[in-house]
Amino acid sequence: MATVDTVRLKASNRQAGRKIGGTAAIFIFLFILGAFMVLPIYLTVIMSIKPVEELFVFPPKLYAIRPTLDNFRDMFRALSSNRVPFSRYVFNSVWVTVSVTALQCIFSSMAAFVLAKCRFPGSKLINSIIVIALLYQSNVIYIMQYIVMARLGLIDNPLALILPSVASPMGLFLMRQSISQVPDAMIEAAKVDGAGLFRICWQVVMPNQKPALMTLIIFAFQAAWNIQTGTLVFREQYKTLPTVVTQAAASGLARAGVAMAAAVFMLVPPIVIFMLAQRQVIETMAHSGIKE
Amino acid sequence: MAQKASAAEDRKKKSGELWKEIKKNRACYAMLAPFMLFFIVFTVIPVLMSLPMGFTDFNMVQRPKFVGLSNYATLFLSDKIFLRSIRVTLVFALLTGPVSYVLCFLLAWLINELPAKLKTVFTLVFYAPSLANVYTVWQLIFSGDMNGYLNSFLINLGIINSPVQWLTDGRYVLGATIVVQLWISLGAGFLALRAGFQNIDRSMYEAGAIEGIRTRWQELIYIVIPSMGPQLMFAAVMQIVGSFTAGTVAQNLVGFPSTDYKAHTIMTHAYDYGWVRYEMGYSAAICMVLFVVMYLLNRLISRVLSKYMD
Numbered sequence: 001m002a003t004v005d006t007v008r009l010k011a012s013n014r015q016a017g018r019k020i021g022g023t024a025a026i027f028i029f030l031f032i033l034g035a036f037m038v039l040p041i042y043l044t045v046i047m048s049i050k051p052v053e054e055l056f057v058f059p060p061k062l063y064a065i066r067p068t069l070d071n072f073r074d075m076f077r078a079l080s081s082n083r084v085p086f087s088r089y090v091f092n093s094v095w096v097t098v099s100v101t102a103l104q105c106i107f108s109s110m111a112a113f114v115l116a117k118c119r120f121p122g123s124k125l126i127n128s129i130i131v132i133a134l135l136y137q138s139n140v141i142y143i144m145q146y147i148v149m150a151r152l153g154l155i156d157n158p159l160a161l162i163l164p165s166v167a168s169p170m171g172l173f174l175m176r177q178s179i180s181q182v183p184d185a186m187i188e189a190a191k192v193d194g195a196g197l198f199r200i201c202w203q204v205v206m207p208n209q210k211p212a213l214m215t216l217i218i219f220a221f222q223a224a225w226n227i228q229t230g231t232l233v234f235r236e237q238y239k240t241l242p243t244v245v246t247q248a249a250a251s252g253l254a255r256a257g258v259a260m261a262a263a264v265f266m267l268v269p270p271i272v273i274f275m276l277a278q279r280q281v282i283e284t285m286a287h288s289g290i291k292e
Numbered sequence: 293m294a295q296k297a298s299a300a301e302d303r304k305k306k307s308g309e310l311w312k313e314i315k316k317n318r319a320c321y322a323m324l325a326p327f328m329l330f331f332i333v334f335t336v337i338p339v340l341m342s343l344p345m346g347f348t349d350f351n352m353v354q355r356p357k358f359v360g361l362s363n364y365a366t367l368f369l370s371d372k373i374f375l376r377s378i379r380v381t382l383v384f385a386l387l388t389g390p391v392s393y394v395l396c397f398l399l400a401w402l403i404n405e406l407p408a409k410l411k412t413v414f415t416l417v418f419y420a421p422s423l424a425n426v427y428t429v430w431q432l433i434f435s436g437d438m439n440g441y442l443n444s445f446l447i448n449l450g451i452i453n454s455p456v457q458w459l460t461d462g463r464y465v466l467g468a469t470i471v472v473q474l475w476i477s478l479g480a481g482f483l484a485l486r487a488g489f490q491n492i493d494r495s496m497y498e499a500g501a502i503e504g505i506r507t508r509w510q511e512l513i514y515i516v517i518p519s520m521g522p523q524l525m526f527a528a529v530m531q532i533v534g535s536f537t538a539g540t541v542a543q544n545l546v547g548f549p550s551t552d553y554k555a556h557t558i559m560t561h562a563y564d565y566g567w568v569r570y571e572m573g574y575s576a577a578i579c580m581v582l583f584v585v586m587y588l589l590n591r592l593i594s595r596v597l598s599k600y601m602d
Contacts, residue, residue, distance in 0.1 A: 022508065026402045027410070033399075034417040037475065041420055043441070044429045111327035120317035121310055126324070133335050134529055135586045137537045137559070138579035139566035140345045143352065144338035152333075167330035173529070174484055177522030181491065197319040211487035219480060222423060259428050270423050271416070278412045281490050 041267075048072070048260035055257060071261035078248035078258070084236045093225065093241040096161045100224035103166045105216055109209070112175030113201040117187055127176070133169040149232065160232040161240065165224060171216050178212035179205060214277040221273045225266075242266060345576035352572055363577035374578065376553055377561040380466065381536060381582075384557060387470055389535035392477040396527055399478065400485035401512060415486055422479035427544040430472050434458035434545070459546045465554040469542045476541070477534055481527030488523030492516065521597065528593045536586050539563060558582045 042062075047055070049067040080086045114120075115127055145164065146155075154160040182205055190204045206213065229243045249262040314321070346363055348356035367374050403414045433441040436457040443455040458464045492515070500515045517524075539559030542548075546555050549564070558578060566575030 023405060026405050030399070030402055030406075030414050034414060037421060037478075038417055040429045040433065040475070041424050043433070044424065047429065047432070107327040107330070110323040114320045114323045118317065118320045120320045121313050123320075126328075129336070131529060131590065132587070133331075133339065135533060135590055136339055136583050137533065138339075138342050138576055138583070139562055140342035140572055140576040140579065141338045143572065144341040145334060147341070148333065148337055163330060164334040167327050167334065169331070169335065170480065170530075172327065172331075174480075174526055177484070177526045178487065178491065180522050181519070197323060201323065211490040212484075215483050215487040218483060263424065263428070267424055271420070274416060274419070274423065275412065278415055281487060282408050282411050 044260050045264055047257060048264045050257060052257060071257040072265065075245070075248050075258050075261045075265065079244055084239075088237055089239060089241045089244050092158070092238060096158075096227055096240055097221060097224040099162050100165045100227075101217060101220040103162075104168055104171050104220040104224075105213060107167060108171040108175050108216065109206055109213065110198075110201055112172050112179050113205055114197070115172070116176045116179040117182070117184070117205075118197070130169045130173055130176070134173060146231065155232060156234050156238075158233065158238045161227050161229065161238075165227065168220070168223070171220060174216055174219070175209070175212055178209055182208060211281045214281045218270075218274055218277050222270050225270055342576060343580075345573055346580045347577075348573040349571075350573040350576070351570045353570075356573060359573070363574050364581075366574070367577060367581065373553055373556065374558075374561055377556045377558045380553070380555065381557045381559075384466070384470065384473070384538060384555075385535040388473050388477060388538070389531050392474055392535070393481070393527060393531045395474075396478055396482040396485055396531075397524070400482055400489055401516065403486065404489040405508060415483075418478045419483060421476045427472075427541070430545055431459070434468050436460060460551050462552045462554050465546045465550050465552075469545055469550075469555045472545055473535075473538055473541050477531075479530070479534070481530040481534075484523050484526045484530075485520070488520045489516070492519055525594060525597055528597065529590060532586050532589055532593070536582060536589075 046062065046064055048071050049069065050064045051066055051068045051070060054061070054065060076086070079089070115123060115130075149155060149160055149164070154163065186204060187200055190200045195204065226242050227240055228246070229239045233239065245262045245266055249259040345356060347358060347360060349359045349363075350356035399418055403411055403418075406414065432439075435441075435443065436455055436459060438444055438447065438455050440455065440458070442458065443452070446452045447455070456464065458468050496515050496519065497511065500511060505511055505514060537559050539557045539562075542550060542555040542557060542560060543563070548560065550556055550560075559582065562575045562578040562582070565571045565578065
């Protein structure tokens with residue numbers, strides 16, 4: 001008994017038992033590499049608060065001498081000169097992003113569970129179609145998608161921004177890969193208890209899928225947040241933020257500065273969602289309760 | 293006669309069984325239905341409609357005209373720039389794909405060894421480039437005058453005397469593109485692997501410790517990698533797609549077309565014919581070639597991975 005306890009203790013203090021030097025070395029390595037990774041983003045932020053005359057100083061500075069919010073002001077000025085109030089674009093974007101993210105998570109989770117854990121006529125075929133859909137990239141698809149949407153009367157309809165993004169093969173593939181790791185015994189046990197597939201999916205499997213689900217939320221949010229209205233919607237009151245922000249960035253006086261301000265502005269919501277979701281991922285202590 | 297009748301009966305019996313199977317699994321189909329409805333309408337149908345386009349002459353104004361294999365013949369026999377783009381794509385994909393794949397896994401693992409708070413921060417640091425997608429700043433870094441960050445940095449160090457045209461000099465175009473591609477490539481695959489690490493059951497480590505696993509390396513090889521098969525596969529598919537269909541990075545960074553077609557990938561070539569010259573049939577044929585390459589590679593990788601996992 002005593003030996004088991006010490007082993008347990010050792011195992012649970014896995015991190016603590018490690019040489020601290022190793023962890024420090026990892027930290028230093030990641031820190032240096034990470035500095036290179038964030039440098040361009042840091043420069044973007046710096047450029048966005050530089051006044052026009054500082055953009056062309058030689059040698060270029062890694063900081064702003066006199067930081068200013070002029071670029072952001074110019075961007076918002078360009079945005080609010082439209083006939084439609086700025087808040088309308090914000091509302092459109094939030095509405096599109098929230099509905100795409102929610103529907104994608106619900107639909108892909110259910111489909112992924114069935115495809116990962118049930119065998120039925122067609123399941124193999126659908127599984128391989130998903131991967132093929134991921135690999136098949138063609139310019140022509142957009143045209144065909146446009147034709148399909150025109151047939152459905154979706155052009156210049158706000159739903160045109162939401163419906164095509166609801167079923168993402170990438171999201172489904174991600175969830176399916178993750179759910180396939182759930183031990184079959186767990187699902188069998190729930191079946192013996194008389195639970196239907198729907199309940200097994202949402203009450204047994206999904207509570208253990210927090211890491212994958214949070215990752216899916218990040219992907220879905222990021223993709224939906226950047227949906228441009230393109231040729232699908234013409235009416236100004238249906239346009240989304242990225243569309244008008246890109247327009248503003250392209251028309252600004254000091255183009256570089258305003259473009260940077262626009263990039264920074266658009267980057268904030270995905271980063272906030274990322275931080276919230278990642279914290280959830282890390283707080284999960286994976287424990288399925290059943291050992292294979 | 294009798295044989296024929298029995299064969300027909302057999303078929304009937306089989307289809308009856310199939311129907312029974314389908315009925316038995318109707319809950320599965322019901323749960324699949326919402327996803328499949330949108331997937332079929334907005335992905336499968338457009339894909340099926342686009343498949344025959346490679347055999348047509350299609351300018352987006354008139355109806356597509358069937359031309360048989362002539363698009364493919366032109367591609368492989370007389371389109372010199374296409375043959376060049378194959379080489380660029382292969383060099384590009386072979387340099388960025390595997391490096392980025394290993395990097396995704398390595399970084400996801402190293403981050404996993406850190407305390408919880410640092411995990412979030414470092415995951416964000418490495419994923420942030422895929423969130424940001426900022427090309428403008430890279431243009432400023434690689435800018436050809438003295439104001440470019442890289443040029444001014446190297447001039448200050450005395451490594452170069454005069455500014456280098458990173459984005460237009462044929463010698464550096466592909467290199468610059470590869471750097472930026474690697475920078476943004478720690479994307480979906482990396483995050484999925486991070487989630488995979490988080491998914492590994494604690495009891496696995498405990499069991500490992502009891503069996504005498506001591507170092508990080510042993511843990512990685514005996515516990516972590518064998519239980520990450522699905523995520524490794526996901527990351528591989530993402531990596532294939534990312535490295536082979538890369539084109540936007542080059543177009544945004546070094547212009548289009550790039551100097552001497554040095555960064556002209558297959559996808560860029562398809563974009564050129566599709567959206568610049570409106571020869572959609574030809575463009576579709578180009579995309580089809582690329583798809584076949586990626587599909588075969590995917591089959592190969594999934595075979596290797598599944599052999600390794602079992």
